[in-house]
Amino acid sequence: AQSVAQPEDQVKVAEGNPLTVKCTYSVSGNPYLFWYVQYPNRGLQFLLKYITGDNLVKGSYGFEAEFNKSQTSFHLKKPSALVSDSALYFCAVRDLRGAGSYQLTFGKGTKLSVIP
Amino acid sequence: SQTIHQWPATLVQPVGSPLSLECTVEGTSNPNLYWYRQAAGRGLQLLFYSVGIGQISSEVPQNLSASRPQDRQFILSSKKLLLSDSGFYLCAWSLWGQNTEAFFGQGTRLTVV
Numbered sequence: 001a002q003s004v005a006q007p008e009d010q011v012k013v014a015e016g017n018p019l020t021v022k023c024t025y026s027v028s029g030n031p032y033l034f035w036y037v038q039y040p041n042r043g044l045q046f047l048l049k050y051i052t053g054d055n056l057v058k059g060s061y062g063f064e065a066e067f068n069k070s071q072t073s074f075h076l077k078k079p080s081a082l083v084s085d086s087a088l089y090f091c092a093v094r095d096l097r098g099a100g101s102y103q104l105t106f107g108k109g110t111k112l113s114v115i116p
Numbered sequence: 117s118q119t120i121h122q123w124p125a126t127l128v129q130p131v132g133s134p135l136s137l138e139c140t141v142e143g144t145s146n147p148n149l150y151w152y153r154q155a156a157g158r159g160l161q162l163l164f165y166s167v168g169i170g171q172i173s174s175e176v177p178q179n180l181s182a183s184r185p186q187d188r189q190f191i192l193s194s195k196k197l198l199l200s201d202s203g204f205y206l207c208a209w210s211l212w213g214q215n216t217e218a219f220f221g222q223g224t225r226l227t228v229v
Contacts, residue, residue, distance in 0.1 A: 032215050043122075043206055043220035044160075051215045090160070094214045102214045103150070108159040 002027040002095040004074075006107035013081050014115050021076040021110045023091030032094040033074045034104065035065055037087050044090060050074060061085070081114045088112075118143035122207045122221030129228055135180075135194040137224050139207030142188065147209040149190040150218065151182055154204040166190060167212070202228045 004025045013019045025031055032051055036044040048059025055067045065076045076089060091107040122139045129135060141147050151163045162175045164182035172182050179198050183191045190207060204225050210218040 034217055036220075041204075041223070041225065043222045044208075046217045046219065049215070049217055088158075102212075102216075103162055103165060104208075104210075104218050105162075106160045 004107040019081040034092040137192040139190045150208040152206040
């Protein structure tokens with residue numbers, strides 16, 4: 001089965017500094033990787049995905065992610081953090097399940113805190 | 117454009133009472149539908165998914181069940197709630213395929229007392 005791991009429970013960064021939220025993956029075949037953000041008591045919002053092509057994927061709200069096949073990583077990045085970026089971030093991978101369907105398997109999440 | 121509606125937003129239910137959470141999707145046909153549970157504001161656990169009307173797959177054994185009576189309607193139910201059923205329940209939909217993202221509803225905070 002496919003899986004992702006988020007090695008950091010929490011990341012703190014000062015406002016205006018670059019941020020990185022880490023994700024590593026374990027897949028057989030081609031990886032299909034996703035990042036989501038969740039604000040308190042809300043559903044998850046899709047940020048970006050890697051399917052194929054350029055290793056640097058650009059997404060919503062100024063976020064981007066770098067796919068690195070040799071390191072099996074898909075880290076989320078932003079050049080300049082905002083206080084409003086403080087939230088819970090999830091990395092996910094598509095996983096083939098029964099009935100020929102593909103499910104999203106999520107990491108445990110990383111809490112990002114941007115300090116003013 | 118597609119939208120997903122999930123209700124209610126919050127629910128407090130006594131132990132042993134029934135449960136019905138509803139989710140509907142607009143603007144697409146034959147979506148894949150999912151129910152997730154999030155405990156303690158962290159990891160998401162896939163509970164059920166459906167690839168079509170009347171087709172339900174369960175990921176984990178539990179006190180809950182799901183039904184899909186119409187193409188764009190997905191219902192999560194329980195006959196008798198347990199304390200351990202408390203959590204944040206999220207409905208989601210996606211198109212079929214490995215490279216498609218899922219879109220989530222706003223969630224239901226269920227507290228069993």
